[in-house]
Amino acid sequence: MGALDGKVAVITGATSGIGARTAEVFVAEGASVVLGGRRTGPGEELAAALGPRARFARADVRVEADIEALTAVAVDAFGGLDVLVNNAGQGVEAPRPLPEADLAAFLDTLAVHAGGMFLGIKHAARIMIPRGWGSIINMSSIGAHRAGWSDISYSTAKAGVLQLTRSAAVELGPHGIRVNSVSPGPIPTGIFAKNAGVDAERADRTAGLLEPLFAEAMAAHQSIPRAGRADDVAAAALWLATDASSFVTGQDLGVDGGISAGRPVAVAVEERRLLAKAFAALPS
Template identity: 50%
Template sequence: MDSLIGKVAVVTGATSGIGVDVARAFVAEGANVVLAGRRRELGEALAGELGPAASFTATDVSDEGAVAALLDLTVERHGRLDVLVNNAGSPSQLGSIEDVDAAAFRAAHEVNLMGALYGIKHATGHLRRQGSGGSIINMASITGTRAVYAGVAYSTSKAALISLSQWAAAELGSYGIRVNCISPGFVTTGRFGKAAGVAEETAQARLSALEAYAREQARSLQALPRPGFGPDVAGAAVYLAGDASAYVTGHDLVVDGGLSLGQPLEAMVRLRDAMAAIYLS
C-alpha cells in the first residue's frame, strides 16, 4: 500500500470498466487522481466516492484540444503530473473484413490510438519540464498481437498502440519518461456487451451472468481457470506507475491468465481422447 504517495495521475476512460478499478487502486495507493471520461454524471459520482484525492474532468480523447486541456488543468490544479494512463477505448464488433465500415473503423482508431497519441504528445512537455521523469501507461490488448479475439478495427488499433508505446519509450527515455503498455486478455466488463451491439448500461446490468459464463469458458481456454477482472489489470497499472518499475520501459505487460499461451493441457487431453474415440468407433 501507499506506493504512489505524492504522485499525480490522470486516468482516461475512468467512468467504467478497467478505468474505474485503476482509479480506485491509484487512490488507495496514495495518488491524487484526475478522472477523465465523456460521461460527466458517472465520473463525478466516482470522484465523490473516492474522496478528496479524486476529481473528474469531462474529456473526449478523440479531441486533441480536449486532451491538452485535461493535462494543462491537471498541472494547474496539482502543480505537477507523474502518471498518465491512456485507458479510454472503443470496442468494435466481430465480422468479416468485407463488411468493415470505414467510418466505424476510423472512429475506433480515433479513440484507441489517436487518443493515446494525443495523451503522450501533450504529457511529454509537462514531464520533460518537470525534469523528474514520469510514467505513461497505454491500455493495449492481447488482440493487438493475436487475430480474431476482437473486431478488426479494435485489434489493429491495439497493435498500433503497442508499436506506439515502444516508439515513444525509445524516444522519451532520455528524459527519464517511461512508456509501457498493458495487454489484458479475457477481462469481464460491460465492454463485451457493447462489442456485441448491446447498450453498455444493459451489458453492465447483466455483468454477473457474463462472469458466470466466462468462468465456465475460461477452464478450456487458458492456463488460469477463471476470467480476469478489473483489479487484476489495476494491479499491473500500479506496478508500472510506481518506483518498483523504475527500470522498465517499452514493455507490453500481458495480463491474460495465460490465454495467449494456448489451450491448457486438460483441454488438449479431452481433444485427444475425442479424436482417439473416432478411430475406435
C-alpha cells in the same frame, strides 16, 4: 504508506470498468487522480466518492483540445503529472464481415485507441519532460496479439498501441519517462453489453453478473480457471506506475489468465484422447 504517495495521475476512460477500478486503486495508494471520460454523470459521481484527491474532467480522447485540457487539470489541481493511464477504449458495435466493412468505422476505432493514446502521450510528455520523471501505461488487448478475439479494426488499433508504446519508450526514456502497455484478456466490464447496444450505465452496473459466464467460456482458452477482473488489470497498471518497475520500458504485460501462453493442457489432452479413439477405430 501508499505505493503512489504524492504522485499525480491522469486516467482516460475512468468512468467505468478497468479505468474506474484503476482510479480507485491509485487513490487508495496515495495518488491524486484526474479521471477522464465523456459521461459527466458517472465521472463526477466516482470522483466525489473518491474524495478530494480525485477530479473528473470531461474529455473525448479523439479531440486534442480535450486531452490537452485533461492533462492541464492535473497540473492546475494537483501540481503536476507523474502517471498517465491511456485506458479509454470502446469495442465495435455490430462488426461487419470484411466485404461489407466500413472505412469510417475502422478509422474511428483507430482514432480512439491509437490516436487517443498518441495524444495522451504527446500532452503528458510536455509536462513530464521538464520534470524528468513519468510513467505512461497504454491499454492494449489480447486482440493485439491474437486474431479472432475481436473485430479487425479493434485488433489492428490495439496492435498499433504496442508499437506506439515501444516508439514512445525509446524516445522518452532519456527523459526519465517509461512507457509500457498492458494487454488484458476478456474482462467482464460493460464494454461487451455496450457493443450489443445496451444502455451504458446499465451495461456497467450489470457487468459483474457475467463473471460465471466468462469463467465458463474461457475454460478452453485460459489455464487460470476463473474470469479476469478489473482488479487484475489495475494491479498491473499500479506496478507499472511505480518505481518497482523502474527498469521496465517499452514492454507489454499480458493479464490474460494464460491465453497468450498457449492452450490449457486439459484441452490438448482431450484432443489427443479423441485422436487416439479415432486412430483405434481406423480399419487395420
